[in-house]
Amino acid sequence: MRRTAALLLAVPVFLSAQAPLPDNGRLDATWFGPAATFQASKTLGFQWLKTGLDLRHRSLRLKAWEPAAWLLGKRATKDQLVLERLEGSLLPELAQGLQKGLKGALPVSRTEGDLILVGRVVDAVGEESDSMSSGPSFLSLDLKLVDADSGELLGAFHTTLRGLGTDLLVIQYSQWCEHLGQLLSPLARHLLVAAAVSPGLVKPTPPVAAPAFDLEGALRRIEGLKRDGLLTEAECQVLRLKAAERAK
Numbered sequence: 730m731r732r733t734a735a736l737l738l739a740v741p742v743f744l745s746a747q748a749p750l751p752d753n754g755r756l757d758a759t760w761f762g763p764a765a766t767f768q769a770s771k772t773l774g775f776q777w778l779k780t781g782l783d784l785r786h787r788s789l790r791l792k793a794w795e796p797a798a799w800l801l802g803k804r805a806t807k808d809q810l811v812l813e814r815l816e817g818s819l820l821p822e823l824a825q826g827l828q829k830g831l832k833g834a835l836p837v838s839r840t841e842g843d844l845i846l847v848g849r850v851v852d853a854v855g856e857e858s859d860s861m862s863s864g865p866s867f868l869s870l871d872l873k874l875v876d877a878d879s880g881e882l883l884g885a886f887h888t889t890l891r892g893l894g895t896d897l898l899v900i901q902y903s904q905w906c907e908h909l910g911q912l913l914s915p916l917a918r919h920l921l922v923a924a925a926v927s928p929g930l931v932k933p934t935p936p937v938a939a940p941a942f943d944l945e946g947a948l949r950r951i952e953g954l955k956r957d958g959l960l961t962e963a964e965c966q967v968l969r970l971k972a973a974e975r976a977k
Contacts, residue, residue: 774888784917790842830910
């Protein structure tokens with residue numbers, strides 16, 4: 730009886746030790762530091778913001794991303810190719826999405842700003858190159874917002890995005906960046922009023938050009954998935970609308 734009771738008492742401890750890692754091991758909290766306590770988010774995956782964060786009169790500088798971390802180990806060639814195809818669009822799409830979500834509440838630049846936003850890719854999964862149709866691709870990434878002077882962590886974000894081929898994966902990433910801008914916008918909304926009163930207070934920053942989106946290619950890919958029975962007509966309609974929005 731004593732042995733049975735001891736085993737029963739040990740079960741909760743064992744189950745706790747076996748708890749799954751966030752995002753199946755793709756979220757490494759040590760990269761962000763001890764301050765970040767992540768919460769699940771419907772639009773951003775996982776997020777954390779410093780309590781009482783005030784972004785009024787601040788400006789945001791997008792720093793070049795760190796090398797890919799490959800937290801689950803180096804992937805096959807097809808997975809590394811996904812990252813190679815997407816690397817050139819990560820910063821331009823981030824700038825464009827943030828500016829769209831912020832709606833002018835916070836200046837965004839590649840060269841100036843007292844806030845720094847830096848990211849890294851932590852995992853990628855590519856479509857099978859020998860398949861007649863495009864399979865799902867995945868991209869896992871981290872972003873952290875820090876004070877440029879002190880290095881203090883102000884915000885932390887992690888997500889895993891899924892798209893049927895790299896073109897649609899870019900659409901998912903663009904939307905995610907816009908959601909991030911929408912999250913930060915209320916923290917800097919005072920600038921909207923100030924800019925209206927004094928136009929010289931906020932210097933406009935030219936948008937960072939994003940690579941041209943191949944709308945026709947994306948639509949052909951969607952139709953191919955439908956023909957192969959991988960998408961319903963309703964799912965195709967949603968993806969067509971997203972592709973059209975991305976091409977605007």
